[in-house]
Amino acid sequence: MLHRTILLSCLLLVLSGCWTDDPTRPNTFIPLTSIEVIATYQSMADNTVNQYTAIGDFSGSFTRDITAEVSWAVENNAIADVSNAAGSEGLVSALAPGTTSITATYEDITGSGTVVVTDVILAGIEISPQDAELQVGITQQYEATGTFSDGSSQDITILTAWDSSDINVATIDNAGLATSLASGSTTITGAWQGIESSASLLVTDVTLTAVTITPETATIAQETTVQFEAEGTFSDDTTLDITDIVDWQSSDDGIGIVDTNGLAEGRAPGQVDISASFDVDGNTISATAVLTVSDAFLESISVTPENSTIQVSESQQFVATGTFSDNSEQDITRSVTWLSTPNTVGAFHTFSPGLFISEGPGTTLIEAVFNGIDGETLLTVVE
Amino acid sequence: MRKKFQYLIVTALLVLGFSTSAFAGLYIGVQGGTGFASDATGSDADGNANFTYDAGYDGSIILGYDLGEEHPGIGKGRLELEFNTASNDLDGAEFLEGEVGADGSAERTSIMVNTIGEYTTQSGMIIYALLGLGWAEINLDNVSVLGTPFVNDSNNQLAYQAGLGFGWNLSEHFVFDVGYRYYATTDPEFTKQDGTNLDYEYKSHRVLAGFRLHF
Structure with a gap:
């Protein structure tokens, strides 16, 4: 018995210290040039x-x-x-x-x-979406685009003064985020520099009856991610993507975590329930998906499209696909670090993983790096 | 003169080893081998970076007590005091953008109290498992990244180890031993060259061989 206890303790100790997390620290040792x-x-x-x-x-x-x-x-x-x-x-x-x-x-x-x-002057404002229909308790982000006298346009969402004609039906904040409160219709108005534009918002009295999550099951490797989406079914049998407004929870954060937008990340091998829930008049309606985090490790990364060519000012969305030790493949575009060398040709978008925006002609080496493994391809930008 | 002294020691050990009988009591031993320091995560205000090491030397001097077969209630086993030292050169540092070269070393000096449970097969081979607890001084010696000094500091921490091994009685008093130890400490904290803190970790896989002389 003593020997078994010591043996088990040994194995647990060894297993507990065999891996490290992905680095989060930028390299501050290579000089900025x-x-x-x-x-x-x-x-x-x-x-x-x-x-x-x-x-x-x-x-x-x-x-x-x-x-x-x-x-x-x-x-x-x-x-x-x-x-x-x-x-x-x-x-x-x-x-x-x-x-x-x-x-x-x-x-x-x-x-x-x-x-x-x-010195162009504002010629008009376009608000989107124009004719939104929401169920009670749902939020909707409005955007305002200003069109100017020279034909150019700019996003003026944060400059716009937003208003709802019936705040009992829906409210809207300074950033353009509307929240439906009760059934009825209201007019959302965006105004800037004396010009305003409106959009109608219909809030229906249908209620949420069910939530479904897709995919229902998912298997990912540690430190990689999978996007879960929630769809709401309402009392009139209509459906709506409610991924961004449900409450996402993981049953075990040690195995997998999920953020407020349904993006789950594997932390350690095991199985965990991912739930999406929404409160309707004090009742919680929820659904559950199963996330399995495998112990497979990354063996290689392929970057697509390979050796592509785009024109200056165009963008190219790259996808990183990881091949793991269990021969599975997984889209790890969100998990990798995207690099381009040299950077005179363009740069990767800060908030859209894998989206390269070109700025000048030339050929650049595109790299997707994860856990010390990288995948490469070339991108040529022409005039 | 030095060579004569070495011959004398070896001769004395062999004479003791092949001419006396085994019983419970004190023993001394030496072990040497290779230490494979695990990749370590270092955390500072900028985030986490991972540091990788080359394999390095690892050695111990042991003073212990063999329970023999005189304590059937406990079983066969040993209790020992181990002084060990190890060093691993840094190989690289992995940042968000990828891995770059790093220099310097992680050095360890520690004293451990080990408990060992033993089982002897019919063929006479000793199989043992070990658990140890002690104190360690971890020294990040002149660590630099791409030639830029990063940290040169030491820190004392609680240390623990667990291992498995095999032994063969060369005589009733002389045992050859090979074994594996997983060694780790609670997380040390170092002061970097810029005066700020670096939270670090230390773990090592020790592969050792050595001799024990039982009195």
Whole structure:
């Protein structure tokens, strides 16, 4: 008995210390050699905002979004102002028509770009969605796009003053997020610079009767992810994607976790229940899916499309597929770190994994790195 | 002179080993081998990075007491005090963007109290399992990443180990031993070259061979 206890203790000790987590720390040992400043819009209308991004090139080894790490400055503050506040770093506000430069500085390295504020005037506002139909208790994000006198357009959602004609039916906050409260109809209005636009919102009195999750079962490797989606079925037999508004829970966070948008990540081998629930008049309606986290380890990564060609200013969505030790394959686009070398050709989008946005002609090496294994392909950008 | 002394020691050990009888009592031993330090996660204000090591040396000096067969209520086993030291050179450091080269070493000096349960087969081979608890000084010696000094500091932590092994009686007093130990400490905390903290971890797989002389 003593021997068995000692033997079991030995095995548990060894197994408990055989793996490490994925690194989260950026490499600060390779010197930053240049900064590229990229604007969402090449020019901006007066009084609008434009998000600028700083992409750091670290000695040609890799590029990284350092928007939140640099110090932003605009040469002529009469034309534009740039934010260094946490959460809005690099957001440029136009103050008067003109052209000035913007700089992003990290220690002794500076990158610069141009801020062009035009004197175009707002010609119209387009609100989307136009004719939304919601069930009670559901949220809807509205967006406002301003169209200007030169035909250009910009997202002005955060500049727009939002209003609901009947706040008993639905409310809407400053960011354009509407919440339905009771059945009825209301008009959502977005106004900016004296121009307004409206959209109708119908809130139906149907109630949620069931929630279903897809996929019902999923198997992933440790540290990889799978997207669960929730669909609501209502009393009038209509269905609606309610992935973003249900409450997602994992029965064991040690095996797998799930975020507020249904994205689950495997933590350790085992099986866990992923549930999506929604409260209707005090009653909870929920569904459960089964997530199995395997002990398979990653053996290789393939990146598709291979050796693709796009034109300048076009984007290319890359997909990383991992092949694991149990011969299974899994889309790990969200799990890998995307790198491009050199970065003069373009950069990966900060919030859309695998989406490469080209900026100039050339050929760049696209790499998807995960757990020390990388997959590569070439991307050629032509004029 | 030194060589003569070495011959004298070896001769004395062999004479003791082949000419006396086994019974419960004290023993001394030496063990040496290879330590395979596990990849370690280091955490600082910028996030987690993983550090990998080359295999390195690992050695012990042991003073113990063999229960023999005089304590049937407990069973066959041993209780020992182990002084050990090990060193592993750093091989690389893995960051968000990939792995780069790293230099320096992780060094360990520790004292352990081990309890060993033994079973002797009909052929005379000894099979044993070991659990140990003790104290360790972990030293990250001149660790640098891509030539940039990173940390050069030491830290004391609680240490524990578990292992399995085999022994063969070369005589009633002289035992050849090979074994495996999984060794780990509670997480050490180091001060980096820039004065900020680095939370670290230390684990090692020890493969050892050695001799015990039972008095």
